[in-house]
Amino acid sequence: xxxxxxxxxxxxxxxxxxxxxxxxxxxxxxxxxxxxxxxxxxxxxxxxxxxxxxxxxxxxxxxxxxxxxxxxxxxxxxxxxxxxxxxxxxxxxxxxxxxxxxxxxxxxxxxxxxxxxxxxxxxxxxxxxxxxxxxxxxxxxxxxxxxxxxxxxxxxxxxxxxxxxxxxxxxxxxxxxxxxxxxxxxxxxxxxxxxxxxxxxxxxxxxxxxxxxxxxxxxxxxxxxxxxxxxxxxxxxxxxxxxxxxxxxxxxxxxxxxxxxxxxxxxxxxxxxxxxxx
Amino acid sequence: xxxxxxxxxxxxxxxxxxxxxxxxxxxxxxxxxxxxxxxxxxxxxxxxxxxxxxxxxxxxxxxxxxxxxxxxxxxxxxxxxxxxxxxxxxxxxxxxxxxxxxxxxxxxxxxxxxxxxxxxxxxxxxxxxxxxxxxxxxxxxxxxxxxxxxxxxxxxxxxxxxxxxxxxxxxxxxxxxxxxxxxxxxxxxxxxxxxxxxxxxxxxxxxxxxxxxxxxxxxxxxxxxxxxxxxxxxxxxxxxxxxxxxxxxxxxxxxxxxxxxxxxxxxxxxxxxxxxxxxxxxxxxxxxxxxxxxxxxxxxxxxxxxxxxxxxxxxxxx
Numbered sequence: 001x002x003x004x005x006x007x008x009x010x011x012x013x014x015x016x017x018x019x020x021x022x023x024x025x026x027x028x029x030x031x032x033x034x035x036x037x038x039x040x041x042x043x044x045x046x047x048x049x050x051x052x053x054x055x056x057x058x059x060x061x062x063x064x065x066x067x068x069x070x071x072x073x074x075x076x077x078x079x080x081x082x083x084x085x086x087x088x089x090x091x092x093x094x095x096x097x098x099x100x101x102x103x104x105x106x107x108x109x110x111x112x113x114x115x116x117x118x119x120x121x122x123x124x125x126x127x128x129x130x131x132x133x134x135x136x137x138x139x140x141x142x143x144x145x146x147x148x149x150x151x152x153x154x155x156x157x158x159x160x161x162x163x164x165x166x167x168x169x170x171x172x173x174x175x176x177x178x179x180x181x182x183x184x185x186x187x188x189x190x191x192x193x194x195x196x197x198x199x200x201x202x203x204x205x206x207x208x209x210x211x212x213x214x215x216x217x218x219x220x221x222x223x224x225x226x227x228x229x230x231x232x233x234x235x236x237x238x239x240x241x242x243x244x245x246x247x248x249x250x251x252x253x254x255x256x257x258x259x260x261x262x263x264x265x266x267x268x269x270x271x272x273x274x275x276x277x278x
Numbered sequence: 279x280x281x282x283x284x285x286x287x288x289x290x291x292x293x294x295x296x297x298x299x300x301x302x303x304x305x306x307x308x309x310x311x312x313x314x315x316x317x318x319x320x321x322x323x324x325x326x327x328x329x330x331x332x333x334x335x336x337x338x339x340x341x342x343x344x345x346x347x348x349x350x351x352x353x354x355x356x357x358x359x360x361x362x363x364x365x366x367x368x369x370x371x372x373x374x375x376x377x378x379x380x381x382x383x384x385x386x387x388x389x390x391x392x393x394x395x396x397x398x399x400x401x402x403x404x405x406x407x408x409x410x411x412x413x414x415x416x417x418x419x420x421x422x423x424x425x426x427x428x429x430x431x432x433x434x435x436x437x438x439x440x441x442x443x444x445x446x447x448x449x450x451x452x453x454x455x456x457x458x459x460x461x462x463x464x465x466x467x468x469x470x471x472x473x474x475x476x477x478x479x480x481x482x483x484x485x486x487x488x489x490x491x492x493x494x495x496x497x498x499x500x501x502x503x504x505x506x507x508x509x510x511x512x513x514x515x516x517x518x519x520x521x522x523x524x525x526x527x528x529x530x531x532x533x534x535x536x537x538x539x540x541x542x543x544x545x546x547x548x549x550x551x552x553x554x555x556x557x558x559x560x561x562x563x564x565x566x567x568x569x570x571x572x573x574x575x576x577x578x579x580x581x582x583x584x585x586x587x588x589x590x591x592x593x594x595x596x
Contacts, residue, residue, distance in 0.1 A: 012396050019391065020405035023463075027408060029431055030421055041424065089315040096312025103306055112316065115324055117515070119523050119571050121547050121564040125334065125557050126327035129341065149319020156316060181308045206411060212526055217552065235420060235530065242424060249417030256411045261404045 034247040041242050052243055056251075059244030062230055066222060068248060075226040076255075079205055081144045086151030086204040087197050093150040094159030094193075095185045099171065109160075116153045128217060142218040143211075147204065155200045162196040163189060202263055206256045227252045335562035340555045352562035363563070365538050366546040369454060373542065374521040377458045382513060385465035389472035390502075410466020418460070419530035423447060426456050447532060450539035457527050457540055468513050475509035476502070504587040511586045515578050522571055543567060 033041060035051040060068045096102075097109050131142045150156050166189065174184050212228045219225060222233075231252060234245040310317070335352055337345035356363050392403055412418045425431050426446035433443030446452045483501050492500070503510075525544040528534060534541035547567070551560035 009396060012394055013398075015391065016396070016402045019388070020402055023406050023409060026421060026425060026431075026463075029425070033424065041429075093313050093316040096309050100305055100309035100312060102309025102313075105309065108313065108317070111320070115320065117519050117571065117575055118324070118328075119519070119564065119567050121523065121544060122331050122561075122568050123324055123327040125551050125561050125564065126330040127323060128552075129330075129557070130327070132341065146319065146323060148315065149323065150313075150316030181305060181312075185312075210412075210526075212530075213548075231417060231420070232530070235423075242420075245420050246424070249420050252417050253412040257404070257408065260407060260411055261400070264400060264403055264407070 030246060030250060034243065034250050036243055038242050055243040055247040059241075059248045062233075063222070066225075066230075068227070068230065068251065070223070071225050071227045071230045074224060075209065075228075078140050078143055078226065079208055081140070082147040082208045083201050083204050085144065085147035086155060087201050089148055090151035090155040090159055090200055091190060091193060091197060092185070094156050094163055095189055097156065098160045098163035099184075099189070100181060112153050112156060116157070124217075131218065137218060138220045138224060139218070140224070143208075143214055147208075151200060151204060155203070158199065159193060159196055162193055166192050198263055202259060205259060209256055331561045331564060334558050335565050337558040339557040341557060342555075345558060348558070352559050353566075355559075356562060356566065362538070362541065362546055366541045366543045369539065369541050370522060370524070370543040373454060373458060373461075373524060374518060377461045377524075378514070378517045378521055380458065380462045381465050381468055381517060382510070384462055385469035385513075386472050386506075386510075388465065389469045389476055392469075392473055393476040407466045407470075410464045410469075412464075418464075419527065422456065422460050422527075422531050448536055450535075450537045453532050453536060453539045457524075457531065460527055460531070461521070461524070468517065471509060471513055472506070475506050479505045507586045508588060511578070511582050515575055518574050518578065519571055522567065522574070 029046055032046040032048060034055055035053065036048040036055075037052055040048055062068055062071070097105065097112070127142070131137060136142055146152075170188050170192075171184050174188050179187065210228070212232070215226045215229055216232070219229060222230075225233075227248075231245065231249055234240065234248065334345060336347060336349060338348050338351075339345035388406060392399065392406065409418075427433075428443070428445035428448070430446075432446065436443045444452060446456050479502065483505070484497055487497050487501060523544050524542050525548065528540050528542040528545045529548070532540040534545050543563075544567075547560050547563045550556045550563060
């Protein structure tokens with residue numbers, strides 16, 4: 001019995017390792033290719049004959065004026081506000097929907113869920129016109145502002161489910177002790193939903209990092225570019241310098257990867273405990 | 279609310295009393311204060327734009343001059359004269375048809391593989407989740423374009439098996455396939471939601487099935503799938519909606535080409551709006567997309583009665 005169990009475990013490990021390698025194969029190739037010359041790019045060997053570290057140093061120097069340091073700085077600053085806004089306001093809104101009774105709550109919550117299914121294409125044109133009229137083009141405001149409006153329906157929904165799982169007796173007890181709804185939110189609910197808030201923070205970070213469409217729409221001047229936009233300029237060049245492009249691309253995904261690795265346990269459990277049932 | 283209370287003081291008091299007895303917070307003001315961030319955002323960035331978009335879809339508008347009313351001209355042109363509309367719709371439907379089931383199947387398999395207690399699971403999860411982390415970024419587009427070139431790595435691997443590859447991205451017959459593959463490779467969020475669902479299935483169900491001598495396959499079809507059906511439904515609905523709006527990969531990897539073989543609907547709409555500044559026409563396209571997505575979702579909800587199983591039904595499968 002014990003031996004069978006052990007064999008089973010070994011088999012699981014082998015399967016997982018094989019599959020991880022399959023998934024990571026393009027990425028491993030990527031690391032090697034980021035150190036290759038353009039001519040060597042299609043060569044069969046994964047690793048370059050002589051690593052061209054210049055791909056990283058020259059690639060980092062995007063133009064005489066700007067380095068990738070600037071673009072990483074821009075993106076991280078935007079991310080700071082996005083994550084802050086998303087975490088803060090989604091918690092507040094979710095508490096309202098999960099615990100307070102107010103007129104039209106049911107109807108408003110249904111509307112909230114419906115907006116999850118609304119194609120962004122319907123609102124993007126009027127939003128663009130609005131920001132254009134308010135002269136907010138080429139600023140981070142169109143990118144950051146939406147995160148301060150509850151951080152997105154998906155996150156609110158996730159947190160509402162999570163808060164519903166917290167026993168109401170805790171609220172009642174605090175109420176008897178004289179706590180107001182604001183007190184209950186701040187002292188009881190907020191500390192308990194921390195794991196779910198970590199999930200919100202990570203999702204917000206990763207999705208905003210990749211939200212190339214909005215960045216492209218609203219940012220024009222190179223000095224304000226995010227990492228994604230700077231990479232796109234590499235792609236659009238007449239003669240693509242693949243080595244540099246792949247090197248900088250690899251750097252560009254590092255923040256999300258590092259974040260995910262360190263927070264992934266909480267990340268999956270944050271979703272698991274919300275009782276997400278569709 | 280106020281007028282109502284004055285007209286029917288008795289019922290209002292009664293209502294308040296029963297609510298108090300139940301111990302719920304009847305606090306309109308606090309409720310609205312808490313949801314106000316969302317409500318303001320909804321009115322400003324969703325509700326108002328929806329109304330405006332609907333109005334604009336009946337106009338000609340280039341941002342420079344005020345919109346001019348053209349009635350149903352935009353819609354008439356789209357349905358009768360616009361070949362790009364037909365092409366992009368066809369491409370998008372093919373994309374949805376293949377990528378959604380592939381991704382669902384793949385992510386469920388992976389989630390089941392990851393739903394085990396073995397050492398080093400953190401590492402495996404990160405490795406397998408990695409492609410999804412880099413998501414729709416430019417980075418992955420650059421990678422994909424290089425891998426599937428005529429001289430790319432993919433063809434090199436094929437040559438080991440004596441297969442002569444083509445330029446997968448530059449060949450109109452295979453270009454859409456590479457995008458479907460790319461989309462499937464990034465199954466992460468779907469998989470995480472499946473994984474969360476799997477963790478919620480009570481272990482006792484499997485144990486009692488084992489006692490009854492059920493095989494693994496039987497357990498999968500009679501426990502895992504029914505218990506997971508709400509999560510499956512959630513992923514299916516959002517997957518279809520998301521796939522209809524696929525933009526970034528088509529925009530960066532293929533730019534819609536070659537010969538429009540990857541000209542996705544969202545890309546077509548983007549070009550109308552932000553390249554040609556035909557805001558009215560683009561709004562009409564957006565509304566057509568909205569109707570398609572709404573229809574798909576409605577069909578999904580209707581069909582779900584026959585296969586989605588909720589525990590709250592008291593165990594009976596509808």
